[in-house]
Amino acid sequence: MRLSPQSGEIIDRSSPLPFTWNGKPLTGHVGDTIVSAMAASGVKVFSRSLKYHRKRGILTANYLDPNTILQVDDEPNVRAGHRRLEAGMNVSSQNTWPSLEFDVKSANQAVGRFLAPGFYYKTFISPRPMWPMYQRVLRRFSHGGRIDDQVTSDHYDKRYAHPDVVVAGAGPAGMAAAIAAAKAGASVMLVEEEYRLGGHLRYGSADDLEALATLLAEVEANNNIEVLANSVVGARYDDNWIMINQRDPGHVRERLISARAKTLVVAAGTIERPYVFEGNDLPGVMLSGAVRRLINLYAVKPGERAVVFTANPEGDLAAQDLSRAGVEVVEVVDARSGGDLVGAKGRGKLSTVEVGDRSVDADLLVTSVGWTAPTSLLNMAGCRPVYDQGAARFVPTDLPDDVLVTGGMVGDGSTEQLVAHGSVIGTNAAARALKIRARWQRLTPSALPPALVEVVEESAPDLLPQAHPELYRASTHGFVDYSEDIKSKDLISAANEGYNLMELNKRYTTVTMGPIQGKLEVANAVAIHAEATGRSIAETGTTTWRPPYAPTSLGALSGAEMDPVRYSPMHQWHVARGATPLVAGMWIRPEHYGDPAAEVRNVRAKVGIIDVSPLGKLDLRGTDVPKLLNFVYTNKWSKLTVGSVRYGVMCAEDGVVMDDGVVGHLGEDRYLMTTTSGGAGLVWNWIDDWLQTTHPDWDVTMTAVTDGFASINIAGPNSRELLGRLTEVDLDKEAFGYMKVREGTVADVDGCVIWRIGFTGELSYEVHVPAGYALHLWKALMEKGQDLGVAPFGVEAQRIMRLEKGHFIVGQDTDGLTQGFSLGLDWAIKLDKDDFAGKPELEWQAADGVQSRIVAIQPVDPTVVPEEASQILEGTDIVGRITSSRMSPTLGRSICLGVVADHLKEPGTILNVRLGNGETAKAAVMEHHAHFDPQGERLRG
């Protein structure tokens, strides 16, 4: 029921918002939470519990309320005690069937005593064949909302911020800290989980509201403070990397802010604890904060006849608020004078409260029994809270310099005391932050000279936790963890069974592991575990609070999809030509243009061009480049003359093949190295490592030019004729032989590098062209070559042709253990060189005998193409595998490369290849790696 207007209410009564609850139309107001609107409409039961399917009502009426987690449209697990109502929301209860009021699984209540924590570990053990059926039953018990298979159209984004100070929590202390820090010259982010700033002042007295107005005005007036409401500081990682989840900031659904705060002020307040007694989960049993929020912020009457159990001033205030709201407070039980509850009773809702030996009729029972400091962020900074028995709560200690704490987490006090403490902490946070800022500016070469703002730290006034009775459990047993349906006697029983360390008990019973993650119940769990084990709460210690502080959507964490992609300058041409895209690492390449076999035939018969821009390209200059090449490749480079190109293999220090490519000697002390597309970054970094850390004395300058040059390979018998039409460079076979390099102008583009090499086995030229002109050159080749039969070919045709030629691909025909001599390219490994990367291992590989080798293989039946990765067997032993296989359009038969054990390497050896369908195919080891033109006559033509 809605009350008459309250002085601090935040609803706008002039604007009704229609929504539905389990299909039934209801109305709330702008400013309502989903829960307050439902409560105002008379809803008492919001959910069913996990195991026993007991009815559950409002407990805390805020983000932490375990009983009001609801499905809202396609969003599961919405914290309806926090989430603002919007027009048109379809709100429904979760995990109830067929309905919230009549839930079949509530039958579990009858057998509840058999469903003690861990019951599943002790049963469903046999007979084993029944276990899959048990699994399905257990999975149906899983709690939570449902996800839709409709792809969300929501947007999320990210922001990176560099504030001096982040303040987590905007109650009076947090606001005061932000104001003081900002006044001292620091830039401040003030982050508040609620939609409005003010913490408990919002639902307090007229004085509280006035104090709040003053603080708000100061915050708003200060340009150094950025306010982030409905946002939560989720975590504090190393070096104060702060995660802030900004919910519903406008335009996007959520934004993840990563802030490198120079200092962090934690002013997260305290969390009210429930009391453990029989019936403490009945709808109608609420915490004092819940009724105060409902009455003062939302003008909702939480009940008609109330019993208040209080141990502190906040409970007293709740009793006053209830009376003012017209709720009949039939009894106030005061723990400070020895009062205690026994239990609560009711069928699906509270009807009587048992106090001493009396039963009091009531539909509302309010408890106020103590507070928990949410130390999550402090734990992440290495702080271990210690138990203060006199105050009945854990308090933080041992903070690093860049994390400060103020407000309710430290102690209790009047608004003035909280503000005074917060102000000093804010000043100190600014003082430390500005020192760090100055240091960072000094260390940054390009930064302006640091503005030397010196702020003097002050000592903070005392803010001590008030004395409080230790109240965790009444004489009866009740629920400790509402989300997980764990009762106090479950914890005691688990401890008695041997799970007698807090963490074991937690893991066994799953207490604190539900959606609230222990924020409400951890202190009660610790206290009851301590009771069971006869240890003190201080000895038992608290469980670890793991980040993030509040659950964070995967959408927010992901942000907009921003995976980089690389395209060659010819990409759009390929797309227009209908090429099938191939994702090759970061590159998107044309796999083929329709018919790869036809592309092969065209290259072999006429001429084709392929875009090989992703090839890694490194420009190397200096007098010591030959030394470098000798070191990183396994072969010799000292005698490479200007104008020549050489092939080389790189091995890592363990002798394993890591990359291959060619290097051209372009001019005096000037070289161009190419690497595989996939290895480009790796090789670049690897060479830098050797140059910087091992051979800094070498005169070598390296520049990566992979993107600076695009690369086109022109291959086929007509390639000389085609390229000749576009360049003045003398392509005569004597003047420009195989494995030679020339620089010159091609299609009027200066600065091209042409080398005569070929992966396809045909006469071919690779042109590295300044990337800006690459598309021009590509189009010119297509145009000038029409009569020569030019056609583009893609990666697939190239793979077929290289396989026809028996060229291996690093990473396909080799793996993470393939050492150099296994390649079968013994001529390319020169052990008589002084030293080179991986030399010792290669020397030993040669000395010990090579255990496996890459060989060319042809199936006896030429129509059989064993799938790549087919295993080669001897009996049941695996003795090799097919690493590459294709049907060769040139030879009209299947061809393969494979790795075989050394004793199978001889040409003519017949191998047993196990095909994917389980059959065995015979295949022969070939003499040459090249299936086609093994002498390389076409290449040299």
Next chain:
Amino acid sequence: MGKSYEHADAAPKTRVSRIRLPTIHDQGTHLPTSKVPLRIPAGRKFSALSLVRKGMTGGDWPLVWRHHELAPTYDVVIVGGGLHGLATAHYLAQNHGIANVAVIEKSYIGSGGSGRNTAIIRSNYLTPEGVAFYNRSVQLFEQLSQDLNFNVMFEQRGHMTLAHSDASLRTMRWRAEVNKVQGIDSQVIDPDEIAKLVPLMDVSANTRYPILGALWHPPGGIARHDAVVWTYARSADAAGVHLHMNTEVTGIEVKGDQVIGVQTSRGDISTPIVINCTAGWSSIISDMAGVKMPIHTRPLQAAVTEPVKAFLDPVIVSGSLHVYVSQTARGELVFGAATDPFASYSTRGSLEFIESLAGHVLQLMPSLAKMRLLRQWAGLCDMTPDFSPIIGPTPVGGFYVDVGWGTYGFKAGPVAGEQTAEAVATGRIPELIKAFQLDRFEKGALTGEKGAAAVGH
């Protein structure tokens, strides 16, 4: 590789001493072998009936394990009360009758990697030795609940490794073919079949990392990792093994080339055999015995979401996207990924980890955007250079290791315990772990798992 224990010992004496692998026979610590059937006393047995009885009477359950004073002498001291240490203790007692054993745990049992992993079980490895080893583990997991009378909730809902490129599809096929040769249920499936098994998976061709196929391994699945720890603890305790929690090993005493004792925060123990089962901390423990190992420690992070209704049956892995996902019986999604990018003993976790995790999960299943991540945590992995463990003796007599478990320790717990126990009790290296000996690094005989992708969970 495949060198026998004795063979290694026959190596020329010119080798540096720490390379030499002495046999147990040399050291006079050979222990008798006998098969002792497991005996959980009748009054301590679990069943539906016992559950009903307790429910009716409200009585307490018998102690799942007991507390003992630290004895001055044990036949075997196991350092590390995680899954591996407890399984080793269990099999020493059950299979070999060696029950005068202490398991020393610095915190609570299962507090390390055993309680921090993502509980995935599979045997679809790349190398024959890997397949044989993990297949034995799957068999033990399948029987564990019945054998030890404690339901470890092993749900074999299948394990699916996605391929987003030709290269990874080829690796999947490689694994499938090796698996098939060894009789493991493993095959490559196409995107249509993937969509049938996981309706929320985006198998369309126009994604950034299109799904080209997957390795499908029906016997794979998940279990309750804590339950696996507890069941071994319970049965080891029943057999007479002493579990010492909150007890930290502070030193290992070696005389000559032989272990003679262990120092702990609760007193010294004399023992001829020490087994290091401490995963992320294993080099610190081995250093105490003067044994250097090719291991570095990296954090491995994981995270869990809020629960939602069951929608995902198999375990999903994407090596290219560095992520794996499964849905627990409780409805939570459990996520894991690759290890942290640098060595550390920190278990604080990082934001980058959950950011990239979420991004990658949403690339696979975009409709999960509104699910919320509930918590993240980290465990420590002792990484070896070849992604395979080190199990067996060391150059120090009586000092055994069961370490180097990297990111795959949970799924190997039962078999590692069984084989370690056998190696210790018999003085011979069992066939299943011959490939995983410490000396392989100096011999340059690394296992072929090095060839497989780093993320293959």
Next chain:
Amino acid sequence: MLLIECPHCGPRNGTEFTYSGKIQPRPVMKGSDFEARAEWRRYLYEEDNFAGFAKERWFHGNGCRKFLDIERHSVTNEISSVSPAGEAS
């Protein structure tokens, strides 16, 4: 996320850097007997793995592309010194 004070660029996010292991000198190969092999393979595969401050090499790949020597605590991740590779003071 770590903050690394690059001597060339100033304080930068840790994700700009890649870790390349503990600093280990490359041994000069002394032959192919077992001891020489063992020494080389220690260089390949073994590294110190204690809990405490250790000297490591990092690469500022998404920055100045310089290799750096960093002393970092393997438990707290605290960095006590950063210097250009080979120039540690």
